[in-house]
Amino acid sequence: MNDTSSSSVAVTASGAAADAIDAHLSALVEQKFASRLFDQDHTLWGPAAEEESAKRLSWVSLARSSRPLVGEIAAIRDEMTSRGLDHVVLCGMGGSSLAPEVICATAGVPLTVLDSSQPDMVRAAIDDRLDKTIVVVSSKSGSTVETDSQRRIYEQAFKDAGIDPTERIVVVTDPGSPLDGEARQAGYRVVNADPQVGGRYSALTAFGLVPSGLAGVDVEALLDQAEAVTDVLAADDDANPALRLGAALGGTSPLRNKVLLIDAGTANVGFGDWAEQLIAESTGKDGTGLLPVVVGSSPAGELLDDELWVSLLPDDSEDAVAGDAAVGVSGSLGAQLLLWEAATAVAGRLLGINPFDQPDVESAKKAARALLDGGAAGADAPAFTDGAVEVRALGGDWLGGAKTVDEALAALVGQLPEHGYLAVMAYLDRIADAALADVRVSLGKTINRPVTFGWGPRFLHSTGQYHKGGAPEGVYLQITTTAHEDLAVPGREFTLGDFIAAQAGGDAQVIAEHGRPVLRLHLTDHDDGLTQVMQAVGDLKSEDTAS
Structure with a gap:
């Protein structure tokens, strides 16, 4: 068991997470990583990262x-x-x-x-x-x-x-x-x-x-909350919570690259969504990185051998966590914002990547602009249409003889590798269609693999980086719709409907170019199509998942 608490943040770890801390903490302290980070030393992540990190460290x-x-x-x-x-x-x-x-x-x-x-x-x-x-x-x-x-x-x-x-x-x-x-x-x-x-x-x-x-x-x-822990996080000391959390995140061996963010009573509402972008966009590149999976109050199943479970605890909790790969983090919001930023910088060092760039976010933006300029967003013919859903398959010849939404979804999850994950990417109204996010839970239970859910285009600035730059383990379900009514953009030649179609098309295109399977389900009638998709998710069987 490993634990530390300082000022208003506390980190505990057990199992593989504690082992990672034991393996890396002494070296991080000896290298004076923490004090160098807070002195804005841009050489901490290697020569390739120096140009970018030199202009990205004032957050400390x-x-x-x-x-x-x-x-x-x-x-x-x-x-x-x-x-x-x-x-x-x-x-x-x-x-x-x-x-x-x-x-x-x-x-x-x-x-x-x-x-x-x-x-x-x-x-x-x-x-x-x-x-x-x-x-x-x-x-x-x-x-x-x-x-x-x-x-x-x-x-x-x-x-x-x-x-x-x-x-x-x-x-x-x-x-x-x-x-x-x-x-x-x-x-x-x-x-x-x-x-x-x-x-x-x-x-x-x-x-x-x-x-x-x-x-x-x-x-x-x-700001007071963050300042209360600044000196603690800058200390070259075994008790430094940022060094410990960063080592647990980026130092497991073999790497447990699915980081499940679990709401275990934290008062910091929606914190997992913020941490999701920080972790995924910072680390998901060069074929490695950490995929954050925001799971709410509990994971869908038992701990998998590529998962790290991180419990977000009440602010004043110092309870120890238990399990084969578990981390517990508590603290006030301001303190945790700074803690997780510093810990992500530590994880980047251990992963050997630049935690301050996002090359694959830019590639998706370029693809979207090209589609928008060419007027071809979503213009490719569907493989087939089932009711109110047009079905398209990208990233290889994997659709087989599927002729229904149910069969297409089964074909997609059948592409899951041993340590794969399913990403659901919904280009819908995240307020009016909020109930769709519940498919993450049912899909996770059915396929017994991590499932992420992102609202487009919001996730493009978050897990979208990991989808293309991280480990090639994902399969991707994209859901788009025809808006009830389009909306013109004053002074621009495109409408919002044109733009979001280009964003979805560009993102799917770039993922497919990386050789990763993408199932695009376009709802030609929003309500009827959404009902069909929800039904297909409910009908999916565990045997459809690849072993």
Whole structure:
């Protein structure tokens, strides 16, 4: 049994996880990894990573360097609330949306997160309390197409309602980005983020704090929590929780690369979704990495030999975990944000990868742009149509003689390798169609393998990196739909329907080019097609899984 607790974070480990800590901790301490990390030593991940890491390490000091934002955010909030504006909408993707979502949910503060290009979901957000809405437009690069499209649509909606958009939209972006210059010139309020921090490490920058603070979260308290553990996480000491957690994540032998994130009573609501992006996008490359699997309160079955179970415990818990490969983590939200970032950097070192780039996220974006420019998104003919579902198979000749959705799904899971996983990728309205996410549980029980579930295009900025860059073990179920009503993007030649079709098509194309099987199910009638897919999942038999 291995355990440590310091300030407001605690890490315990048993079995293979404890063995990994024993195997790597002494070397990490001797190499002064922790102090070098917090001194922003960009050489820690090898020569190939130095250029990127040299401009991505300011997150280690954000608990202190982000303090000036507290007053700035409070001033903006006071101004907005004095005008009766109390409905905060965040337009952002990936690191720009996941942290604020967790921060606000944990604080019990309402925040509408619009991280989709699905027309029905965007329209529903626009139609909700526009007269009381403040919109935070967050984009690190300043060129994220989803966020730019959402901004344009909100601008038009405000104008149509006789509202000056510059009085309602707050822009968060890196200094010097295209959005920075354009927004300032147009008269918008702009808050710049630290450009030396990557998106998935940006929880304590303006990207995490501005929307959360405007929504009503005490962001100063969040920074206090992180600052309370900064020195602990920077210490070259056996008790350092980040070294221990990082060793448990990245140091098992053989590597247990399916990291199940289990809600075991944590007060940090939705924390697994934030950690999912941090872990998958940081480590899933060069044919290796860690696949986070957000499983809710309990896994679907018994511990598998390629799984590591991580229990997210109540804040003040120091309970020891037990099992063949188990980790327990507890602590306040601000402390855990910094803990997991540092632990992921440790895991990257042990895995021998650069934890700060995301090459395969970019490849999917390029493929989507090519389809959008060519007007060919989803134009390939289906292999067959069954009721309200068009069926397409990519990534090899594996569909066989399937003629129904049920048979196609069985053919897909039949491609699972011994240590495989199934990724369900749903390009639907994640609010209206939320019940679909339950298929992860039923599929996991049926196939007895890890099953991930991602809403498109949200997951493209998260597990989408691992799908292409991680171990070649996945099979992929993509679900798309025809929107109830499309939505034009002002100033652009494409609609949101065109765009999300291109995103889905581009992602499937890139996965297939890696030789990985993709089953695309397109719902020609949303309600009837969704019923068919849910029924096919329910009808799937365990014997359909490859051994």
